[in-house]
Amino acid sequence: MERKGLRGIDRRTLLIGGGAAVGLVVAWAVWPRTYLPNLPLAEGETGFGAWLKIAPDGQVTVAVPQCEYGQGVFTTLPQVVADELGADWRRVGVEAAPLSPLYANPLAAGELFPGVLPERLRATHAVRNALVLTGASTSMRNFEAPLREAGAAARAMLCQAAAARWGVDWRACGTADGFVVNGKQRLGFGELAAEAADYDVPADLPLREGDGERLLGEPAPRLDAPGKVNGSASFAADIRLPDMVFAAIRQGPVGTVKLAALDEAAAQSVPGMLHIVKNERWVAAVANNSWAAQRALDAMKPKFEVATKVDSASIQAALDAALDGEGARIDAEGALSPVFKGARVVTAEYRVGVALHAAIEPMTATAAWEDGRIRIWMPTQAPGLARSAVAQALGMDAGSILIHPVFAGGSFGQNLEHQVAEQAALIARELRKPVQLTWSRGETCLHDRYRPPAAARMTARLGANGAVAGWLAKIAAPSSGHDLARRLMGGDSAVDAGLAVGGAGDPAAVDGARPPYRIPNFAVDHHPADIGLPTGYWRSGAHSYTSFFTESFIDELAHVAEIEAHSFRIAMLGGVPRLARCLSTVASLGGWQGGLAGSGQGLACHAFRGSYIAVMAEASVGGDQKIKVERLVAAVDCGRVVNPDVVQQQIEGGLIFGMAGALGVTTGFTGNMAEARSFADLDLPRLSDTPEIMIELIASEADAGGVSELAVPPVAPAIANAIHAATGVRLRQLPLIPGGE
Known part of the structure; x- marks a missing residue:
């Protein structure tokens, strides 16, 4: 068993290539480039690559490059490493990773700025520019694989060091609770770490298999909770x-x-x-x-x-003008013209107002x-x-x-x-x-980068059997994705080139508008609107309003076709069985009554970031003309679950966040300034407004999907559909205000 002077995974070589964008050659280095891990080590600690280090007392510290803002990444990402390593969860810690190309997140770049860079160029660009990003529910999706490999690599190196002491084949060794074990022989990680770092990672790196002694899928306690409870966590x-x-x-x-x-x-x-x-x-x-x-x-x-003058009227006028003007086709399938020609179509218009982030921290x-x-x-x-x-x-x-x-x-x-x-x-x-x-709370409200307002004109033709034969979504909204890319990465030659050749339409502005249903002929058009107001990324991005457009309109089409809303959806979900299962599960779990008049029940579903969700809402309108949401039921398939407690927390939080967006968190504008200046102006839900919540996590062996934003998009349409069932009145504007139209 040969020991090496080069410390196994202490270095990682990444090839950073050049790219071209319609005649413009991006001036990047085209030779191989080596990025050395720069994880800081305290006295006595041993580093194992870019992701973890082990102290002499056996404490394992995992580097996390993602911002922890309550979504649980300071727990779930270390849990992946600890599971693969065989660590004792009580001896696992976490720290923020240093800024480095090794922690680049190209998946987030693609989700936040769709269409700005070609997919073939995205990873290269992200690494070359150390594009460390947290957002768009990408933490687990982007980092699970490298973290598993890091844990497996450190485990193999520890096993080699222990095997050398015992004179056995390292493959006969295993790890559990922070020890390398071979029969009755045991050596702690801390005792072996310094020696282990000198061993190479096997070319054929084995990953852990089986269900015994695993942290994966267990509700491990959150690592950030103690510091937030005792006040030692630093904000x-x-x-x-x-x-x-x-x-x-x-x-x-x-x-x-x-x-x-x-x-x-x-x-x-x-x-x-x-x-x-x-x-x-x-x-x-x-x-x-x-x-x-x-x-x-x-x-x-x-x-x-x-x-320039900006107020509520000018914003609405800009959306109206954009919706009636020329749009850019972002997505399409089949041919709409022959389907719509001379046919009786169903049409409806929807609107959403701006939304504030309303984070507790200014x-x-x-x-x-x-x-x-x-x-x-x-x-x-x-x-x-x-x-x-x-x-x-x-x-x-x-x-x-x-x-x-x-x-x-x-x-x-x-x-x-x-x-x-x-x-x-x-x-x-x-x-x-x-x-x-x-910033004061007022300043934070006045100068938020708001979730953009939008307007949609939805048109569809129903076939003889009631199925949707043609679908056209025309959406007027600011080019918020392009604006975000210019604001955050302006001056980057590749980004500037991508924006220059990208055309008038912005895929980010209509993200999520492609219906998940089997519709043979459909199109999604973006009608860029210059509203004079800065906009940015808001939890779930454009999905927060495109899902409202799609799922509200689907409900209207079901009524026109005189088909029960659940059955209407299921009949068109043959190509998306995971979403169909969520829909059937939520209907069964929630006691779906078929959307009968007076039932106050509404359904909505959404496929998002590799995950699937269906929501059933029960809601009513009180004598004060305020909407009361009594119950929210969700069925979720988010693939492989690392920590079910964290997933449950994020779905619950997303449902409440989505409810807040459905009923408030907006503002009008007067004299170039937002009218909302405090939490009191935002109609945020209080504890007494919180509905009964039921969540079913559907077991799945699929790759882990996004969770932190998943529950937000379908809540507003589910509530709107429930209000229609309760009152017979269709609300087509967010926030939902009875009698507002």
Whole structure:
């Protein structure tokens, strides 16, 4: 058994190739490139590649490159490693991975920015640019395989070290509860780690098999829970540095040209006030405490000059004009023209308003200037992009910017954005001292990157047997995916080239609009709308409204065809058996009564991120004309489940989040500003509004699918369909407001 000087998986070579996009050659290096793991090691710790390290006492620490904002990745990803390694869960820890190409997430890039880069180029681009991203339910889907391999590799190396001591074949050894075992012989991981790191990973790496002593599929306790319970977990607002000051900021409304006026003398009269930092788009008050900073900012009464008018009426007018204008075909199958020609068609129009992220944590970052370098503590779903943005804002090299990721209090896509980090860095550089900048709740509402509003004109023809023979979805919405790509990755030659040749339509704006049903002729058109309002990624992206359009319209078609809504759907799901099973399961579990008038029951289903879900809602309208959701029942097939408790939590959270989006979390606009300024303005569901929730996880051996966003899209249409069953009134606008149409 030969020992090697090169430490097995301490290095990984990745070929980074060039690409072409309609005549433009992307200027990347085309020679092989080696990326060395940069996982920091404490004294005595032994690193096993980029993903884990083992301390002398047997503590196993797993590096996680994903932002933990409550979705459980600080538990589920280490659980994959621990299961494959044979570790004792009580001796497993987790830490944020350093920024490195080894942790790139090309799957998230493809989901967040569909159509921007060709699929053949996506992985190369993500690795070459260290594109570390959290979002679009990709953590498990992208990282399960490399984490399993990392655990298996470390296990094989530990077994080789133990076998050398015992004089046996390493393949006869196994691992359990943090020990390498061979019969009655046992050696702890910590005792073997330093020796094991010198062994090579076998060319034919064996993965664990069988069901005995496995962590996979078990409800292992969350690793982030103790710190969040006892207060030791660090969020952005918890950071404290020597001589740190606190900043509050006021930004100009949408369409701001410049800062026009402010009362600096009034601000300076506030006790504790220290500095004023300003530019054309914002002004910040800096004080020795956050309360004084906000008081000083209010006293300034800053005014801004704006160039364009944006309000609720202008937004709706832009959507109307786009819907009646020319669209771009994003998806199609068959031929619609002969199906629709001279036929009697069914048509309906739907609308959704903007939605706020409404995360419990406002935008916050702490920045420290030290000898020409900036260190930033922030919750971020895109640390590399945040670093690049800060470097550009400061006119510095990205190598001089160090990002310290911390826990996020929610996010739902909010922390893909990084304006607060840019602002904190600019203030810290000017003052030459650490600064913590926190947007007020009002500022967070006013300058959210909202889930875009949208309008849809749905048209279908029913065949003689009641099945849908033709389907056309025309959707007016801002090009939010293209805008997000420009905002986060503008200046990247490959991204700029992809956007330049991508055409007028934005696949991200109509993502999820392709119906899951067997419809021989269908088309999805995007009608780009310039609403003058910044938009961004919101939990589940465009699926949050395209599912509302599709599943509400399917319900209407079932009524026209005089076919019970469950049977109508099932008849067209022969090609998607996993979704059909979810639908049948939820109907049985929930006691589906056929959608009878007065039943108050509604169905919706959705296929999403490699997972499948069906939701049944029971809802009514009270005498106060408010919707009451009494029950939500969900059947879920998300493939192989790593931790059923975490999946249950995410489905429950997604159902409540979807209900919030169905009934509120929106705002109107007046004078270029959002009317909602606080949680009280958002009609968020309270504990007393929480319905009875039932969830069935359907056992599956399929690859793990996405979970954290899965339950959001079908909730709104299920509730809308339930209200139709309860009242006979079809609500076609989100949020759902009885009597609003």
